[in-house]
Amino acid sequence: MNYNGKRVPAVVIKRLPRYYRYLGELLKQDIQRISSNALSEKMKVTASQIRQDFNYFGGFGQQGYGYNVAYLHNEIGEILGLKEGYTTIIVGAGYLGHALANHNAFEKRGFRLSAIFDNDTQKIGSIINGHRVQDTALMEEYVREHNIDIAILTLPRSAVEETAERLAECGIKGFWNYSYAELKLKHKVAVENVHLSDSLMTLSYKIKQGNDE
Amino acid sequence: MNYNGKRVPAVVIKRLPRYYRYLGELLKQDIQRISSNALSEKMKVTASQIRQDFNYFGGFGQQGYGYNVAYLHNEIGEILGLKEGYTTIIVGAGYLGHALANHNAFEKRGFRLSAIFDNDTQKIGSIINGHRVQDTALMEEYVREHNIDIAILTLPRSAVEETAERLAECGIKGFWNYSYAELKLKHKVAVENVHLSDSLMTLSYKIKQGNDE
DNA sequence: TAGATTGTTAATCGATTAACAATC
DNA sequence: TAGATTGTTAATCGATTAACAATC
Numbered sequence: 001m002n003y004n005g006k007r008v009p010a011v012v013i014k015r016l017p018r019y020y021r022y023l024g025e026l027l028k029q030d031i032q033r034i035s036s037n038a039l040s041e042k043m044k045v046t047a048s049q050i051r052q053d054f055n056y057f058g059g060f061g062q063q064g065y066g067y068n069v070a071y072l073h074n075e076i077g078e079i080l081g082l083k084e085g086y087t088t089i090i091v092g093a094g095y096l097g098h099a100l101a102n103h104n105a106f107e108k109r110g111f112r113l114s115a116i117f118d119n120d121t122q123k124i125g126s127i128i129n130g131h132r133v134q135d136t137a138l139m140e141e142y143v144r145e146h147n148i149d150i151a152i153l154t155l156p157r158s159a160v161e162e163t164a165e166r167l168a169e170c171g172i173k174g175f176w177n178y179s180y181a182e183l184k185l186k187h188k189v190a191v192e193n194v195h196l197s198d199s200l201m202t203l204s205y206k207i208k209q210g211n212d213e
Numbered sequence: 214m215n216y217n218g219k220r221v222p223a224v225v226i227k228r229l230p231r232y233y234r235y236l237g238e239l240l241k242q243d244i245q246r247i248s249s250n251a252l253s254e255k256m257k258v259t260a261s262q263i264r265q266d267f268n269y270f271g272g273f274g275q276q277g278y279g280y281n282v283a284y285l286h287n288e289i290g291e292i293l294g295l296k297e298g299y300t301t302i303i304v305g306a307g308y309l310g311h312a313l314a315n316h317n318a319f320e321k322r323g324f325r326l327s328a329i330f331d332n333d334t335q336k337i338g339s340i341i342n343g344h345r346v347q348d349t350a351l352m353e354e355y356v357r358e359h360n361i362d363i364a365i366l367t368l369p370r371s372a373v374e375e376t377a378e379r380l381a382e383c384g385i386k387g388f389w390n391y392s393y394a395e396l397k398l399k400h401k402v403a404v405e406n407v408h409l410s411d412s413l414m415t416l417s418y419k420i421k422q423g424n425d426e
Numbered sequence: 427t428a429g430a431t432t433g434t435t436a437a438t439c440g441a442t443t444a445a446c447a448a449t450c
Numbered sequence: 451t452a453g454a455t456t457g458t459t460a461a462t463c464g465a466t467t468a469a470c471a472a473t474c
Contacts, residue, residue: 003422009465013418017411021393035431047431048467055433063432064474080414081421095312102308105393105410111417149420174420176413180234180318192416194409197318198230200389201293203405204324205226207362207387208294209216222441248455260455261443268457276456277450 003079008056015053016080018043023073035066082110087148088176091163092155093118093126093133096178100152101129114146119159136163140170153177216292221269228266229293231256236286248279295323300361301389304376305368306331306339306346309391313365314342327359332372349376353383366390 001008022043026034040047054060054072057079061067077083088106090097093116100106101116116128119136126133134142142148151172153160160179165186167175174190177183183191214221235256239247253260267273267285270292274280290296301319303310306329313319314329329341332349339346347355355361364385366373373392378399380388387403390396396404 001419001422011465014411014415016418017408017414020414021411037431046467048469049465051432051434052466059433061432062474063472064430066431079418079421081417082414084417084421086417086420095315099308099312100409103409106413109410109414111413150416174416176416190416190419192412192419194407194412195230196313196316196407197322198227198234199405199407200319200324201230201233201295201322202227203363203387203389203403204294204297204299205229205292206214206403206405207299208292208297209214224441250455259443261445262441264455264457265442272457274456275450276448277454279455 003057006056012053012056015045016076019050019053020073020076020080020082023069023076026069027073031069033066033068036061038066077110084149085110085112086150086173087112087114087146088150088152089114089139089143089148090116090152090154091118091136091139091167092153093120093123093128094154097152097154098128100154101131111150114148115142117142118155140166143167143170143172147171149173151175153179155179157181216270219269225266225269228258229289232263232266233286233289233293233295236282236289239282240286244282246279246281249274251279290323297362298323298325299363299386300325300327300359301363301365302327302352302356302361303329303365303367304331304349304352304380305366306333306336306341307367310365310367311341313367314344324363327361328355330355331368353379356380356383356385360384362386364388366392368392370394 001010001013022039036047036050040050057075060072060075088111090101090113097116101113107113113131116131116133117136117139118124118133123133124135149172151164151167153164153175155163157179160177160181161183164175164177164183168185168187168189172189174192175183177191177193178196180195180197182193185191214223214226235252249260249263253263270288273285273288301324303314303326310329314326320326326344329344329346330349330352331337331346336346337348362385364377364380366377366388368376370392373390373394374396377388377390377396381398381400381402385402387405388396390404390406391409393408393410395406398404
């Protein structure tokens with residue numbers, strides 16, 4: 001995964017949200033600057049790694065001073081695309097879709113829920129967090145008209161492949177996939193899978209085998 | 214993280230659920246054996262990696278034959294602790310807790326939801342997927358009495374640290390943490406964090422910067 | 427200026443891939 | 451037996467850590 005032509009390892013990108021989170025905490029505590037060393041203690045990673053990570057994206061610090069928290073927080077937010085105001089739709093108004101629609105942490109991070117779709121006539125028309133559930137048949141038209149960026153897929157595995165393909169067709173830029181299936185798409189679209197069962201099984205392993213790192 | 218005294222890299226363990234999933238698929242299709250090579254094509258990883266991964270846990274294959282799908286699937290399930298029948302409670306009966314309580318994929322994997330707790334008097338007494346929501350004040354007693362293994366934490370960040378500490382005290386073996394906080398516990402308990410916002414931000418990065426691997 | 431701390435290069439460590447002898 | 455494919459060792463690649471000159 002690239003940044004300004006430079007290849008950035010996926011592990012580094014995975015760490016960015018965590019940095020963003022910690023810097024947000026520091027901001028809240030009115031801490032204005034921090035050294036890689038101080039941050040490394042808080043986050044339990046090496047100062048070396050912190051400096052290396054940041055330097056994939058350019059120098060955000062100042063010798064002898066450290067990093068300006070507000071500036072760094074803002075820059076990482078920018079890199080993560082949080083300033084883009086990406087719009088989302090939820091496809092699948094089951095329990096999970098319901099939960100995500102009501103999860104206001106996402107709005108805080110700059111994402112905006114635009115609509116919710118389902119193909120169950122029982123669910124169509126019901127209101128979830130102020131959004132009237134719409135028929136999936138109207139989905140493509142809506143996405144095109146409203147320039148939707150992200151589709152949150154909380155529908156059954158059986159329907160996800162076909163639905164994702166339809167959405168990719170009409171210009172969706174990324175899928176946040178909660179279905180227990182791995183999307184194989186014809187189009188080049190960003191995909192982030194959230195396989196909750198996998199996570200639970202990992203926890204299960206840790207319990208079974210002992211968690212000695 | 215160890216297995217039979219041998220150190221197993223965390224990346225390998227993270228891959229186990231995925232193997233388990235694919236082998237389950239093969240089973241459903243009545244495929245009885247598979248070579249590391251054939252599996253590598255399906256899963257888009259190298260055959261070398263597959264063989265290395267499995268060999269952390271012992272030899273499951275047979276030269277000239279490959280791997281018996283049912284046997285391998287079963288063994289990985291065993292390693293992951295899916296045969297233990299771990300019992301769970303959900304703490305926090307908000308939208309997310311609600312969704313997880315109704316997510317039957319977990320029961321399929323051998324986990325059993327035993328009870329749901331919340332401290333909101335509005336929620337206590339309501340029924341979620343057959344479970345009556347109980348007062349958090351009764352949580353410790355319940356956990357001790359029913360020998361609960363896993364606590365699923367879907368409560369607000371402000372309450373999670375204290376609640377987790379209380380649960381660790383009465384013998385919980387693992388936390389599946391959905392709260393946007395990193396648990397720092399006195400006790401040695403397994404923790405698996407699900408930070409949904411982090412995942413969404415990673416997707417956001419991929420969209421912003423282009424997803425060229 | 428002296429002290430602190432970054433940005434960056436070099437060294438180390440660990441994970442992935444390749445290769446092949448063992449063996450079913 | 452011949453062919454296939456594992457288990458495992460060795461080679462490579464990439465990520466992490468250490469070190470230090472640059473510089474605020």
